[in-house]
Amino acid sequence: MIENNIDSAERRCPACDSARTAYVGQKNDFRMLSCQKCGTLYTSGLPAPESAEDYDGYYNSENLSVPDFINKRLDEIVAGFSAYRQNGRLLDIGFGAGTVLQAAARAGWTATGIEVSQTAVEYVRGLGFTVFCGELAEAKYPDGHFDVITASEVLEHVPEPDALLREMARVLRPGGLLWATTPNGKGLSSRLLGLRWSTVSPPEHLQLFSLKGLKTMLDAAGFRRVRIVTHGVNPFEILHTLRQRRSNGEVQECSDRVGSSYRLNEFLTESHSRKALKGIANGLLSVGHFGDSLKTWAEK
Ligand SMILES: [Zn+2]
Structure with missing residues (x-):
């Protein structure tokens, strides 16, 4: 690992803006850097706009359908937002x-959303939702419009996550809640597998935050009462994996990985004792900050 100060052509840390970084290797033709201040793992450059990810190819009839246990889990997560309900948006x-x-x-809830994939937008409009196709800033929502904002597996994709968080803070009402998930750049898989971890996948993922980096970025964007926990098994990551690029010959590998994740999760939720075991395992992961996912609750 070579520590260096980056030249002007390279990105500063997307989480804490530090220029103190270490080169950790190449992945998918991208130079990967590790922030020496907060530990966030990120690409040294950004993909050219014309080669940016084609998110329309993300969705198809297969990955737009969702297993029951995920819906059940989502109901539990949404139930946790009820204390924040004022305008219901x-x-x-x-x-x-x-x-x-x-x-x-x-x-x-009066639920709305934004999404860059036209395919997904059409699908969700077909379900009766009024949604916006594009980036958050383009939607031009009024200040303080929402009680709750959710963003699962989003922050690792965008070129300027700090700017996105500031826009989220703007459209959230004072006292409102941001709930977000993103992969943990300092979790067990990252520590064990390094750049071989499948989640290190530029240009799809441009940064994998450390807990410290994510907290720094949320504080800077104006959030308070920030709580971040790490978690081992994350249904959103499974969902996300389902819609990974299918054109590059990795289809079989991805399907197998997703299939085994489902089997594992179903196995773990089958009985109470297994559920307890899973709870203990996740508890340990959380205490050690080694879980592969960062879950965030932050108030404006
Ligand atoms: Zn940093």
Whole structure:
């Protein structure tokens, strides 16, 4: 590992803006850097706009349908937002198959969302939701419009996550809640597998935050009462994996990985003792900050 100060052509840390970084290797033709201040793992450059990810190819009839246990889990997550309900408006960023929107609607929220994939937008409009196709800033929502914003597996994709968080803070009402998930760049898989971890996947993922980096970025964007926990098994990551690029010959590998994740999760939720075991395992992961996912609750 070579520590260096980056030259002007390279990105500063997308989480804490530090220029102190270490080169950790190449992945998919991208130079990967590790921030020496907060530990966030990120690409040294950004993909050219014309080669940016084609998110329309993300969705098809296969990955727009969702297993029952995920919907059940989403109902539990949405139930946790009830203390924040004042105007009843919830915004889901990067809604994909619309599973969060549907869970929110089941719980009586006025749910809307934004998404860059036209295919996903058409699918969700077909379900009766009014949604916006494009980036959050383009939607031009009024200040303080929403009680709750959800963003699962979004922050690792965008070129300027700090700017996205500031826009989220703007459209959230004072006292409102941001709930977000993103992969943990300092979790067990990252520590064990390094750049071989499948989640290190530029240009799809441009940064994998450390807990410290994510907290720094949320504080800087104006959020308070920030709580971040790490978690071992994350249904959103499974969902996300389902819609990974299918054109590059990795289809079989991805399907197998997703299939085994489902089997594992079904196995673990089959009986109470297994559920308890899973709870203990996740508890340990959380205490050690080694879980592969970062879950965030932050108030404006
Ligand atoms: Zn950093």
